[in-house]
Amino acid sequence: EPTKLWGGRFASGPAEAMAALSLSTHFDWRLAPYDIAGSRAHARVLHQAGLLTSEELDAMLAGLDTLAADVESGAFTPVIDDEDVHTALERGLLERVGADLGGKLRAGRSRNDQVATLFRMWLRDANRRVAAGVLDVVDALVAQAAAHPDAVLPGRTHLQHAQPVLLGHHLLAHCQALLRDVSRIRDWDARTAYSPYGSGALAGSSLSLDPQAIAAELGFRGATDNSIDGTAARDFAAEAAFCLAMLGVNLSRIAEEVIIWNTAEFGYITLDDAWATGSSIMPQKKNPDVAELARGKSGRLIGNLSGLLSTLKALPLAYNRDLQEDKEPVIDSVEQLDLLLPAMSGMLGTLTFHTERMAELAPAGFTLATDIAEWLVRQGVPFRVAHEASGECVRTAEARGVGLDELTDEELAAAHPALTPQVREVLTVAGSIESRDSHGGTAPSRVDEQRKQVVAAVDEH
Ligand code: ARG
Numbered sequence: 001e002p003t004k005l006w007g008g009r010f011a012s013g014p015a016e017a018m019a020a021l022s023l024s025t026h027f028d029w030r031l032a033p034y035d036i037a038g039s040r041a042h043a044r045v046l047h048q049a050g051l052l053t054s055e056e057l058d059a060m061l062a063g064l065d066t067l068a069a070d071v072e073s074g075a076f077t078p079v080i081d082d083e084d085v086h087t088a089l090e091r092g093l094l095e096r097v098g099a100d101l102g103g104k105l106r107a108g109r110s111r112n113d114q115v116a117t118l119f120r121m122w123l124r125d126a127n128r129r130v131a132a133g134v135l136d137v138v139d140a141l142v143a144q145a146a147a148h149p150d151a152v153l154p155g156r157t158h159l160q161h162a163q164p165v166l167l168g169h170h171l172l173a174h175c176q177a178l179l180r181d182v183s184r185i186r187d188w189d190a191r192t193a194y195s196p197y198g199s200g201a202l203a204g205s206s207l208s209l210d211p212q213a214i215a216a217e218l219g220f221r222g223a224t225d226n227s228i229d230g231t232a233a234r235d236f237a238a239e240a241a242f243c244l245a246m247l248g249v250n251l252s253r254i255a256e257e258v259i260i261w262n263t264a265e266f267g268y269i270t271l272d273d274a275w276a277t278g279s280s281i282m283p284q285k286k287n288p289d290v291a292e293l294a295r296g297k298s299g300r301l302i303g304n305l306s307g308l309l310s311t312l313k314a315l316p317l318a319y320n321r322d323l324q325e326d327k328e329p330v331i332d333s334v335e336q337l338d339l340l341l342p343a344m345s346g347m348l349g350t351l352t353f354h355t356e357r358m359a360e361l362a363p364a365g366f367t368l369a370t371d372i373a374e375w376l377v378r379q380g381v382p383f384r385v386a387h388e389a390s391g392e393c394v395r396t397a398e399a400r401g402v403g404l405d406e407l408t409d410e411e412l413a414a415a416h417p418a419l420t421p422q423v424r425e426v427l428t429v430a431g432s433i434e435s436r437d438s439h440g441g442t443a444p445s446r447v448d449e450q451r452k453q454v455v456a457a458v459d460e461h
Contacts, residue, residue, distance in 0.1 A: 002081030003091035005111065025078035027328050028085040034118040034218075035089050036068045038197060041217040042109055045198075045209045051108075056101055063097035085118075086111045108207040112231040112319040113199040119327060120192050121218060123240050126334040127189065131182045133341030134247060135458050138175045138182075140349035142458070145171045145451050149444065152429050153268065153358040154367050161365030164429045165442040167353065168451060174254050175454045181247040182461055188239050195220040196230030202318035203227055232318040234308075237326045241305040244333040245298070251344055252298035255291035258347070262288045267357045272350035275343070290347040297336045304329035362429045366394045368404050371426040371435070372419070379418045389416035 007013075014022065040061060047057040067089065070076035082088035094102035145168035155165035195218055198204070198211025204227040211223035224230035261268035271288055279285035311325045369390045376386035392415040397404050405427040412419040425431060437443035440450070 002079075003087060003094065005083070005087050005090060005106070019081075019083070022083055023080075024084045024324055024327075025082055025088060027331060028115075029078055029088075030331065031085050031115070031118040031122055032071045032089060033068065034121040035085055035114065036064055036071065037121070037218060038114060038117060038214070039089070039093070039105060040064050041214040042197070042209075043105060044217070045213050046104070046107060046207075048210060048213065049208045051207060052104060056104070059097055059101055060093075060105060063093055063102070066096050067092045084111070086114055108200065108205040108209045109197065110199075110201040110231075112201050113196045113227070115323075116196040116199070116231055116233070117218065120195070120220075120236060123237070123330065123334075124189055124192060124219075127185045127240060127243070130244065130247070130334060130337050130341070131185045131461065133337065133345075134178050134182050135461055136345040137251070137341060137348065138178050138454065138458055140345040141171045141175050141178075142451060142454055143349060144351065144353070145175075145447075148353055148355060149448070151353060151355040151358060152362045152433060154362050154365065155442070161361075161367045163370055163436075163442075164362040164367050164432055166433060166444065166447050167355070167358065168447045169442045172447065172450050172454055174250070177250045177253075178247075179454065179457050181243065181250055184243050184246065186461075188236070188243050191239070192236040193221040194224045195222070196224045196227075196233075198223060199227035199230035202231050228318045232315070232320075232323075234312055234323060234326050237330050238305065238308050238312060241301075241308050241330050241333055244330075244337060245301040245305040247337065248294075248298035248301035248333075248340075251340065252295045254344070254348070255288075255294035258291040258351070259288050259295070262291075268354055270352040270354070271347065272352070275347035275350055288347075290343045294340055294344060297340055300336060301333050304333045359429070363403060363405075366397065366404055368427050368429070368432055369394050371432045372404065372423060374435075375423050375426045376416060376418055381416065381418050385416070389419060392416075393419075 002013075004013075013019075043052060043057055043060045043064070046052045047054065052060065067076060070092070071089075076092050078085070078088035079091075082091060090102070090106070093105065096102070148167050151167035152164050153167055153170065154161040155163050155170065195211065195215035197214045197218065198209055215221070215223040224233075258269065258271075260266055262271060271286060273286075275290050276286045277289040279287065308326060308329045311322055315322055372390040372393055373383065373386040376389060377383050381389070393404055393407060393412065396411050396415065397407055405424060409421050412421065412423060426435060433442050434444070437446055440446065
């Protein structure tokens with residue numbers, strides 16, 4: 001006779017297809033250790049409320065300890081008749097402490113408040129792990145920035161050459177986004193740190209149980225303030241899915257650059273053999289699969305978020321079985337990032353940068369045109385006029401097939417009378433970069449300052 005958490009009012013068991021549809025142990029078994037932790041806390045409040053004697057409490061806790069050990073070792077696993085993790089663990093408890101005692105634990109709780117609590121616990125732990133993985137990616141980028149303090153490349157807008165920047169500046173830009181991903185997870189955790197345990201099915205309990213005691217024992221800041229909300233709300237899951245999708249998108253933007261930088265046309269980087277793959281037909285190939293999987297998985301993470309939001313939209317209060325669909329997408333997002341993050345830090349940390357190639361391209365495409373205009377502004381020329389004059393220099397240089405630094409004195413003067421040969425002092429990549437020393441700018445002193453701040457932020461987390 002299978003263990004069921006319900007059945008008194010049913011004359012027959014579920015149809016096979018009904019049971020198959022209902023089954024969730026293939027994904028909610030992950031919640032088992034949290035379910036047992038919840039049961040320990042619940043047993044204590046039942047004892048406090050006078051519903052378990054001290055002897056019963058001790059026997060219950062001992063039974064839960066054995067069960068936890070058997071779950072951990074794999075000696076106890078769900079069987080096909082166990083509808084979900086909660087049912088399986090009730091069976092396990094009954095087998096260990098007997099039906100008379102084991103049957104007392106379910107008083108005052110429901111799978112609705114249990115699952116809402118356990119999923120929060122699982123997700124809080126998972127997101128702590130994800131955040132640590134993100135910080136490893138930041139570490140890898142910071143190490144590359146530190147290893148190449150003088151490397152330059154053409155900064156781009158519209159993917160066109162725009163202004164030269166330091167490689168470190170560019171890499172640290174990605175770090176800023178990733179650090180926001182980490183702090184977003186932190187902020188999410190502060191909102192998620194409330195326990196619905198004790199909300200019961202939706203209305204609370206008549207048994208004088210103490211939800212705050214359970215919340216404290218399970219590592220929450222407190223209990224949720226409304227039992228209907230506690231059992232029905234899943235914005236914590238959707239927000240987690242957003243945090244993970246946003247992280248995926250930020251990783252994908254890094255990945256896209258790695259893919260471009262790795263082309264023969266760019267030639268900025270070489271991937272380490274350990275973080276690349278070959279082709280089954282083309283012997284010469286060395287492909288950036290880590291980056292491509294990052295880019296691909298970001299689409300999947302976005303899908304997980306939008307799928308979950310679609311599930312939640314228009315659900316009436318309180319619990320509906322639709323809510324069982326909250327787990328797989330979010331678990332998937334976490335597990336994809338568990339795979340992706342170490343590979344991203346491995347790939348990024350072992351990139352070889354071809355700094356000569358990058359330096360050669362840094363001034364190409366007239367990336368110093370803004371420097372001419374800003375030099376003229378410093379001579380008192382209005383920017384609107386300076387912009388025109390610099391544009392004329394570009395036109396002349398382009399027509400003659402030379403760089404801006406190769407324009408003759410006459411050509412410069414023809415563009416604007418104030419354009420004396422002294423302008424050539426800013427017509428170098430190093431001079432241009434050095435001059436952009438505003439807060440957050442690309443000057444080496446600013447980039448160095450920013451790198452230290454990023455290192456400090458990583459240490460703080
Ligand atoms: N497995 C369900 C979930 O993940 C919890 C069980 C609630 N079932 C119920 N019939 N109320 O949401």
